[in-house]
Amino acid sequence: MSEYLLKAVDISKAFVGVQALDAVSLDIRPGEIHCLAGENGCGKSTLIKIISGVYQQDAGYIEFNGKRFTRITPLEAIAMGIQVIYQDFSIFPNLTVMENLAFNTELAAGRRLVNKRRMRTVAEEALSKINFDIELDRLVGSLSVAEKQMVAICRALMFDAKLIIMDEPTTALTRKEVRALFEIILKLKEQGIAILFVSHKLNEVFEISERFTIFRSGKHIVSGNTSELDDRKFSYYMTGREFDAEPFRPRYEGGECVLEVENLAIEGAFEDVSFRLCRGEILGITGLLDSGRSELALALFGLRRSTGGRILVKGKEIAMGSPRDAIEAGIGYVPEDRLSEGLFLPRSIADNIVISEIDRLTGALSVLDFRRYRQEVEDWVRALSIATPDPENACSTLSGGNQQRVVLAKWLACKPDVLVLNGPTVGVDIGSKHDIHRILQRLANEGMAVIIISDDLPEVLQNCSHLLIMKDGRIVARPDPGSTDENTVLSHML
Amino acid sequence: MKKKFRKLISRTEFYIALVFLALCLLIQLRSGQFFTPNNIVDILSALVVPGIFAVGAFMVIISGGFDVSFPALASLTSFVTTKVLLDAGWQGGVWLPFLIALVLGALLGAFNGLFIGYFELPAMIVTLGSSSFFKGLMQGALNSKQLAVIPVGMRSFGTSALFVAKNVESGLTSRMPTTFLVLAGVLLVTWFLLNRTMFGRGIYAIGGNPVSAHRAGFNVRRTRFLLLVYVGMISALAGLCRVCMMQQMHPTNMLGMEMNVIAGVVLGGTAIIGGAGTLFGCMLGTGLIVLVENSMILIGIPTVWKDAFVGALIVIGTGISAFQVNRARRAGLRNVRKGAAL
Amino acid sequence: MNALLKFYRRDRHISRLVIMLAGWLIFMAITCFDKFFSIRNFPTIASVIPEYGLMSLGAMVCMITGGIDLSGVGIANLTSITMALFMKSLPDETGYVTPWMVPLVLLMAILCGLCAGAVNGTLISKVKIPPILATLGINQLLTGIAMVITNGPAVQNIPPVYSSMINNKLLKVVPGKRGTVSGLIPVQLLIFVAVVLLIWFLMARTSYGKKLYMIGTNENVARYSGLKVDRMLIKTYAMSGACAALGGMIMLANYSSARADYGSQYTLQCILIVVLGGVSPTGGRGKISGVMLAIVLLSLLEAGINRFPQISSYYITMIWGAVLLLVMVLNYFAENPIRKRR
Structure with a gap:
């Protein structure tokens, strides 16, 4: 032996x-x-x-x-x-x-x-x-x-x-x-x-x-x-790289309030959820898998119908019937599961980037303006440094981190006021994870309102300016991310 | 007890059975002729050929594919069988035609199985091609024509009856054809294969998840191949039964049955993505279509309405079961959540 | 040579179709050049293509969304029957019908097709019936209604102006019988080409086309990306219905009559063409150029075989089936190069 x-x-x-x-x-x-x-x-x-x-x-x-x-x-x-x-x-x-x-x-x-x-x-x-x-x-x-x-x-x-x-x-x-x-x-x-x-x-x-x-x-x-x-x-x-995690410091001044959620509920999933979100803020929402956090995300994006409460974007109440309503109100959503919800894997990177805003790239009779289309793709590939020799390649040729950047690009291309990310770095390698965090912080500092829904506690503590903790479908605590630690958050969650 | 009832009402078969019964009662009320011995025997005898076809179609759907080639396969095998025996002047019993049909059916099934099993091509497309191929082979290469005479053994088998049912009031009689035994036999063998052999469980397993089936140790390719061989064989049986019962060989009149048969199978609660369904449900669904096709005259609806009725039945029936599935999925989601919260 | 190889590699499937087409043309050139490559042969082929060509286009767009449309023939026949009856009611006592009613009738036919297709789309997207069953049921239902309307036999004696207008051939350069001159380009072909161009434009140049492929690739992701999937599906099936209806109107012109069971072989033939043209049955992949090539290839095969009087025209179906299976197997070996597995 x-x-x-x-x-x-x-x-x-x-x-x-x-x-x-x-x-x-x-x-x-x-x-x-x-x-x-x-x-x-x-x-x-x-x-x-x-x-x-x-x-x-x-x-x-x-x-x-x-x-x-x-x-x-x-x-x-x-x-x-x-x-x-x-x-x-x-x-x-x-x-x-x-x-x-x-x-x-x-x-x-x-x-x-x-x-x-x-x-x-x-x-x-x-x-x-x-x-x-x-x-x-x-x-x-x-x-x-x-x-x-x-x-x-x-x-x-x-x-x-x-x-x-x-x-x-x-x-x-x-x-x-x-x-x-x-x-x-x-x-x-x-x-x-x-x-x-x-x-x-x-x-x-x-x-x-x-x-x-x-x-x-x-x-x-x-x-x-x-x-x-x-x-x-x-x-x-x-x-093979060393990282210095940089905690988020909001720098955007005088952000108006863009999103208000009042007593939102979905029967059997969550209830009585209220919060306000202003430009330049990053709101973290955390909780266990069964806390209702994912359902809340879906409700914010019109994928599940809420059974109570209301959602206001820039002071106007929005009837969330479908993702289109949410997009038109200025909300973008990076879903939990990149492969089955976020990306058209066999299709080109370019198509994936522009699909949600495609109607803006058309002329009369919804004819595509290919010059603008290519320009848009090129801009986003550069802006998020997506590593690919040719944006016409299939998305499946990219690594997990780059794929997640494509999903981000898709939503940023819609120029949302509020970006909701559900598990933004799940299955993403550490290098890309840091890059994505940096991108999110930059976006907030440029005036976007960001919501990160995640159970990765270091992620929310490091990147958020506000934090909500959910348990059994309710918000149980709203600690300040700067002055709390993982164990405190965990004790609220369990 | 309550649990059992809940389980019962969650199954599609239950609803199809209800519709089936309701329809029978309706016909009985309108005509008073439904629950008479001769009518029931008539319907059972009309069920023989579509019933056998449905078993084959059912098995392929369970494995996660669609077979649309069985009418062409049945026509080709029964034509060749009849023609060969006629030319040879066969005067003996019916065993030889059945044997020839079975062998030919197995061969043509193996042809399908080769593409579906070993080349891993989608069954629907393959059988679309092979259906076309068989049809062309029969009508072109073999120059098929209607055969008005069939060998004597087949003729006497087709006319023989298990018993004769008589309607006392009207004096009408109906024969229960011996071919019904073929349906019964096919059902029995198939039930045994599907539920009591690893081959049959393998078909369900492949329909559920082919990759897992491979990992679990099922020989996926061989199972698919053998399945198509078996389906070829029972389809050939159905074709031969049809020829015997009609007392003549008409090369094209089985063609076009595939869609109604598949619709019946799916109506009976077979999941079109494969993996789920029972033989009982499959027979119920097929029976429902046969019932509608055969009983319209009893309630005074002209036969030209037949297609429209069957079409409506398919749309409404599948609509209800689609609705059921969606509701169950939504309820399921909620339950899983509850389970996780505990 | 390199350029050729590059062209071949750009889309292997289409390249293989081109090679097959070229091979067949060369074969025909060697065996019976005069008969096949005659100027008289062309309009004959070109006037039949649109019948199933139009239906295939509809089947193609539906298959790209990951669904399937089996209702083309039903829509085509019901439309042509209602339009035939409508036209028959038009003539006044003198029997004169203004030629202007032809475009009007075509427009109405398209409208009928759109409606029928929209029903398909609604059943699929809202009720969530699997496409294969929804369209199958609708096909049966529409055929049934057509049956009820006509009671079986064909609707004949439609105003001759309709047939003569659609059946007309432009560019009078072809020498006909007894010194007459007939046209080179049939009107049917023009209609077909117009629809092809329209669909090509929609798919390749508009946002609709992009979305269509996206939905076929992954419906769920499309929903999450904010595409209005349900509305897209309804639109697409409606478009398919319109194509089928136009196909029906062309059949009406070609046969000068309409019947509930004309062209029933087209249901599967269209699927065959679409798959042969390289459209993936699971959706998201396929080009109109491939489907066009498949249509041309099959019609030339058919026309070529008809030039050999000693070969039964039934061989055509056999060859179709064989070609489909051959192409699938070639694709299989191209995608899974033989290598040591395990």
Whole structure:
């Protein structure tokens, strides 16, 4: 028995000309919680897929349990005890919990017929491993995200797993659910199962892992004990740059009040929300995933109809029926999920930038004025320094940070008075995150009113001039961001 | 008990069954002729061919695609079968025609399956092309014409009856065709495949999420391929039943059935994005369309109204179920929120 | 050579269509140059294209939004029937009808098409019925209404001025039978070209076109970007309906009669053309140039095969199916270059 459960040595992999992994190494000890971190596109997922046998590496080898492999098939990986829990959990929403749990073992055993009784025992056994209690006949599609994840974990445990790889497991979980997940991870560790925890969130890396490995653009940067890591080192390893976070100091003088929200409510989501926002201010709204903050954002942008209260823009009451109403009133909205709400990935960067203001770039008969169109695109690409050789390229060719800049550009192009951002830096690498913060501060200082809705506390504390904390659909506190700290805010949230 | 009832009323099948019953009652009230033995037997016998087709269409929709090639496939296989046996002067039983049709159906299904399973092309487009291809093959290369005579085995099979139902009042009689057994058999086998074999659960799994199905260890390509082979086989059976029941081979009169069959399947609560639906619902939906097509005369509506009625039924039926789905989704969102808050 | 390669790479799909077209023209030139490349052949081909060409344009815009329109034929037939009945009611005792009523009738037809299409759009965007079912149901419903109006048989004896005007051929240079001279460019083609130019303009030069592609790419993002998705969908389906209605009016001119079941093969044929033209069935991708090429390719294939009297014209459907499958498989191999997987 070697010291390491898994050793991946000098793994390289290239896709059609792009070097995704360049001689990276990773080693995991038995029963260890190891965190693999890196920005989007650094090669984390490629390595996972090589370890689990989905891809085959171009060079290098993998040692598992002392046995050396130059290639692993998915079946071998499972047989040896490697299990991956993907970000989408790989579940079947249209089938029952029982079937979701039992399929893998049944298939692995090469069974051709369905035996309900056997499947039920298998499923019950799986659930009992982490004492997870759920009705076996429920459709998985009707479960909450956390419950789905539990189902996926139970399923992974059924194969005498020695190593469980979790790909960004906390993305869609509430804080409470993350706690529960971490407890389960610790329980698994007690059973001698090693966990490879893939994340780019600093606080999670600190909280749960014993050792860490960081990749940057396909290269291995550093491995070590988490106890030796701190904030500054972490962002330096991740990005290769050093950052000095600059707290927001409002400089815009004499800002008129542009947005007033009075007793706004959506039944079952939030109620009695009131605030005022002036030019030059950045308002932070924070709260847990279930606090109603996202619904508030949707209501401000006409995507959900409010059931009470009113919204006034520049003193005029606005009937928010659709996003168009909001845009015409001068409100822009950067949504939570860039991929499914913010961007037309396969379409060009240029089209993405101008789509919301496209009717302003037309002449008679809504004929597009291509000269103005190109000029507008060029201006925004330059203004937000979007890194692309040609704005006619598809948006999917950009990195996460640049994609988020495109979303920003789209809204800034509409010249809003109020810009609402829901999770502006989720899934954005640290470098771009700083740049986006700087852009937002600059916009405020030029007279825009900005609302940042986020559960990233350092983000709101650093960038906001005012702060609202929501809990269970109500505003519970309005501390001054300059004179409060994370723990105080957190105590209001919980 | 209450929970069970709640579950019942949340299902589309429940509403279709209600509509179905209401329609039966309406016809009964208007004509007094609905619940007579011969009428019910007539409707059941009209259900045979669309019913078998619907099972095939249903399975493909469950797997997340659309098959529009089954009428062409059925026409081609039943034409070739009939023609070959006629030319050979086959005087024996009906087993040989069924065997030939099954083999041909499997071959043509494999043709579809090759494109859909192994090249991973969208089923609707592939079957659109193959439908055109089969039709052209039959009418062009094989120079198909109406065959007024069919082999004796097929003829006697088509006219044979399980029993004869008699309406005491009017004295009208209707035969329950033996081909009904084919429908029953197909339903039985398909039910077993879908619910009791890993192959069938694989079809549901692929319809739910093909990527997860692959990761879970289902052989997605092979499952899709075999599915299309099976669908080809049962479609061929339907075609042959049709020929036997009509006592002649008419190459084109099955063409154009695909849309009504698919509409029936979806009316029965099958999710058009795949993954959800039951055989029972599929039969209910198909039955509803057959019922409307066959009972209009009973309530004194001229048959020219048939298409208009079926069209309206499709629009209203799918409209109701779309409305249901939207409401459920909204309610679901609220519940998830509640769950998260706890 | 490099320029050619560059052209090929700019849009591989369209390039492949061009190559196929060229190949077919060369083949026809070798085998029967005189008959095929005759000046008399052209107007014949050109007067049929608009029938399904117009419907294909409608199907194209709908498919670009990520939907599908199967109601074209129903709209076309109901429109042509009502317009035929309307025209029949026009003549006074002397039987004279002013030629000015032709543009008026066309305008009314377009209006009918717009209305029917708007119903489709409303069912899809507001009631949220899946496009395939909504348009399928509407198609059936409209066909049914047409059936009820006509009772089955064709509406004939429409004022001859209509057919002669639409069927007219301009540019009298083609030698006809017995010393007459007929025209080179049929009016139908002019109407078609006008609609093509209009739609090309809408899609490539206006904000409507940009939005259309965006909605097809991702409807949700389009909503979040403040596009009025529902209104766009209604407009688009209305436009498709108008195209289909015009197609129906051209059929009316070509056949001098209207019937509830004319051109029923066009439903699937149009989808085939659109997919062959490179429009993605999931929406967001496709060009009018590709669809035009597909229309020309298919009609030339058809016309070419008709030049071989020994080959049944039914082969055409077979070749269509084969071409569609071939193009799809070529695309598959182009997108997934053979490489070692796993």
